[in-house]
Amino acid sequence: xxxxRPATTERxxxxxxxxxxxxxxxxxxDTSGEGTIVTGTVNVYDDPAxxxxxxWDYHLTAGSAAIDAGVDAGxxxxxxxxxxxxxxxxxxxxxxxxxxxxxxIVLKDHAP
Ligand SMILES: [Ca+2]
Ligand SMILES: [Ca+2]
Numbered sequence: 087x088x089x090x091r092p093a094t095t096e097r098x099x100x101x102x103x104x105x106x107x108x109x110x111x112x113x114x115x116d117t118s119g120e121g122t123i124v125t126g127t128v129n130v131y132d133d134p135a136x137x138x139x140x141x142w143d144y145h146l147t148a149g150s151a152a153i154d155a156g157v158d159a160g161x162x163x164x165x166x167x168x169x170x171x172x173x174x175x176x177x178x179x180x181x182x183x184x185x186x187x188x189x190x191i192v193l194k195d196h197a198p
Contacts, residue, residue, distance in 0.1 A: 107157045109134050109178045130155050130178065146183035153183050 101121040107128035110116050117123045132151030137143040145166075146152055156176035164170050164182035171177070172184035 106159065107155065107176075107178050109152045109155065111151075126157075128155065128157060128178070134179070144179075145181050146177060146179070148183070150177075150183060152178040152181075 102124075103121070104124045104126065106126035107130075108125060109130045109132065111132065111134055116125075130151050133149070134144075134152050135147045135150035137145040137147050154171075154173045154175035154177060156171075156178040158171075158176055162170060164177075165180040166182075168182050168184060170182035172182050177183055
């Protein structure tokens with residue numbers, strides 16, 4: 087996921103990078119610098135709708151274009167140790183967005 091900054095090989099630490107699924111947002115230029123960056127077949131240009139980037143909270147929120155837009159990279163848990171995928175597919179990036187619904191436990195007294 088490349089919001090607000092272009093993808094560079096220096097950023098990733100290698101001279102050649104292959105991106106499989108990327109959400110691009112508000113970069114100006116998508117890539118820059120030395121080396122080669124090969125973009126994959128999934129390139130989404132939309133708002134990642136992060137929770138609170140100014141506080142370094144890059145969790146996805148309900149309106150994120152990253153939700154269910156990713157690919158199976160063989161990673162079964164996200165940055166929060168949540169299982170992935172949730173919903174109809176993998177989310178782009180480190181976070182898998184999902185709603186957990188906790189159902190109440192109902193106890194019923196029944197006499198034999
Ligand atoms: Ca998902
Ligand atoms: Ca998560």
